[in-house]
Amino acid sequence: MVHAFIKKGSFQDSVSLMLISRKLSESPNVSEISVMMGTPANKSLLEATGFWHSSFDEATPNDICVAIKTESEDSAIVDEIVIALEGSLKEIAQGQQQKGKKLQRARSWRMAKSKLPDANIALISIAGEFAAELANQALDDGCNVMMFSDNVTPEDERNLKIKASKLGLIVMGPDCGTAYLAGAPLAFSNVAPQGNIGIIGASGTGIQELISQITLAGQGITHAIGLGGRDLTAEIGGISAMTAIDLLATDSNSDVIAFVSKPPAKEIRANVIEKLRAQGKPVVALFLGTTPEVRQDGNLYFTETLDETARIAAMLGRVQAAAKIQPQGRGKKIAGLYAGGTLAAECAMLLATKLGLQTDAAHYQGMMLNEGGHKIIDLGDDFYTQGKPHPMIDPSTRNQQIASLAQKTEIGVLLLDVVIGYGAQIDSAQTLAKEIISLKEKRPTNAPIAVIATVTGTEQDPQVRSAQITYLEEAGIAVMNSLPEAVTLACAVISPSIPAFPQQEHQILQSVSVINAGVRSFADDLQANEIPVVHYQWAPIAGGNQKLANILKKLK
Known part of the structure; x- marks a missing residue:
């Protein structure tokens, strides 16, 4: 059976709650425990996975919902888990205080921006139903956006990316797990030596594997730009892919581009290939699930596997580095x-x-x-x-x-x-x-x-x-x-290649300052790498009550 309780007004990020769920599930007399914020999407998930309890109807996005699966009908188990939850939350708070002695924090976007006025990236990992609104606010303030958040509608994604493109910015994501810009590890990222290979990917682990294999081949990278898994669909249109290509085309340090994506829409694939061809630099392109008709076409190299992509990119990286010091x-x-x-x-x-x-x-x-x-x-x-x-x-x-x-x-x-x-x-x-x-x-x-x-x-x-x-x-x-x-x-x-674009590098390829909203550990990682960062301790406005939130906006 399922026992349940709600902890009111105690917002936590999803990663912390997942760790708590796993820890509490090890408790005696418990089969499994799910700990989630009471957002609409999470409520649907609780119901779909068999953790639903009628008391969750009253939960708001600022409340923690705890569902306990057990064979026991004794409600005393709830008291035990309440105590255990409080202990886990206390441990998280203490750990954050120890790690974050110098980490700047803010309770609002405006405060975060005032503390870091040069911020040029918003790293968003909050609940998907709220992510688009915050991304819009970040774009309005001139910040590029990386959306780790998922469950963002395709319509919102497309609108955000169109807006970013018009502003000369980029939206990486939603559901973008990996990026590495100007030495800044964003979300799930790897430490890589500095090199001359820039990576673009509509595949998070694909980017990480390329970084890993390129490093093993003795080469390094400049930047890795994530796109989100839907960017190359017909619905989104590859908007961020086009922007990412322009970014690396104008980056004087990126001599080679490695491009990886899950199977793209046919027409979007054609557009991306044409864009990659036009920018002039050597490109290694992997469109997973497709077999290349030709292996090389001008400056484009087509591959079938991540290993092959990394090997050719590493080879081209060595070649381009050597070409720079040879008499032309x-x-x-x-x-x-x-x-x-x-x-x-x-x-x-x-x-x-x-x-x-x-x-x-x-x-x-x-x-x-x-x-x-x-x-x-x-x-x-x-x-x-x-x-x-x-x-x-x-x-x-x-x-x-x-x-x-x-x-x-x-x-x-x-x-x-x-x-x-x-x-x-x-x-x-x-x-x-x-x-x-x-x-x-x-x-x-x-x-x-x-x-x-x-x-x-x-x-x-x-x-x-x-x-x-x-x-x-x-x-x-x-x-x-x-x-x-x-x-x-x-x-x-x-026959040295001449880039088709002027060498005017985008700001985020030179230095990165981040406002992090959501998963606290992402801010800690940036702090550890000496990247300017403010952790925005985001929570739903008006407890997630949209009607009240709209009224508060008008009052402002």
Whole structure:
């Protein structure tokens, strides 16, 4: 049976009450306990889950409803739970006092704004039926909005997002669980190293998994912008997605964009893709539940899984970081001089795919690609090794080819491999580095050349992989982790992308100040990360009585 009681006028956030429910459910002689505020949505939930009691008819949104499922008919259990509830509420209050010695608090939105006049984000996690009104107030005061709250109507969501767009603001959510802006962890967020990858997601855990996998791949992020699960539906129209793309397009620190969403409406997906294409930066896009017809289309990379999305984003992040410090060679040609035949073949294939060329089927004199002025040569071909050692042993043939590039100013990028291990030249990187330094010195000052290399081998090899990389990098050679990275960087050097938008960064990508309404722990997390925050101790006006609340508004 269900025993119940109401604790009048004691508003608490939903997370605290969930924790209390779990703790009280461990009490002896109790099957399960539900503790909720008496909002209309919560009352419906209590009824749907079998916790309803007739006394809850009298509860207001400011009252705590406690439902106790037990096999016992003894009402004494209620007295025990009343005492236990009071103890739990006292523990929460004491814990907040200890954690929040410096946390500013306010009892009204106006007071919160006066305490933090530079606030530019309202983080809202109050009951859904009240969230839209507070979001409207925040937008009116020039604040962007992140709505952790759910149970907000689609109509309210669309209206809020249209309003925000007209004001040059963004509404993330409702039901947005994750965001990370200018170092501020909002709601459920992760600590990530600073990098050059910006994330947009209509998927909270999708964003978190991308952050996790990008970090594991040795890269970092700039910002993560949540949209809410309904943003890409036909009903909402992707309004916040479009704003988020504009934000990252104008962010000079975000060189790569990773976009993830649950299955979107077909027409909204098309609009988002067009917007992502137009902004010019490399984009890795994952539309869950769809199989890409093409894997790459210009600056867009399409993926099927979060793991694949993170790996490609991390690769592009490394490439874009390297491209910034390479001499730019717009319209120049790419040459590749390889000691490894298979490496030359793969490099030719990758380059041909990216530039729309054809590989050389005849392989005459080791030529793997010879089209449009671009050449990839396998110097291990029989033509070069007749009466001579393989270039992995004797680099003289390649050194001659490198030296010949001194006056070939049409070549803007040189691709190379360094293959180490037993049998290979013991000082391969040092020898190559000297040749590259000499080449750069002989090139005309108005025709610099970008040199990109990969190293095939391990740390346990006699030459030691990391030592070889150091020699190369000290000579100004960009060392990439793989051939796809090297070829992508080469293409970026000869055809650098130019963002279609001016670099005028939005305020929330530079610094964040937050008014937090709802879950107290969100404010504590921001405080711990030294983000300016005021905790608005929100409670329904007039105890949730809408008629009385409207009268009070008119009196103001």
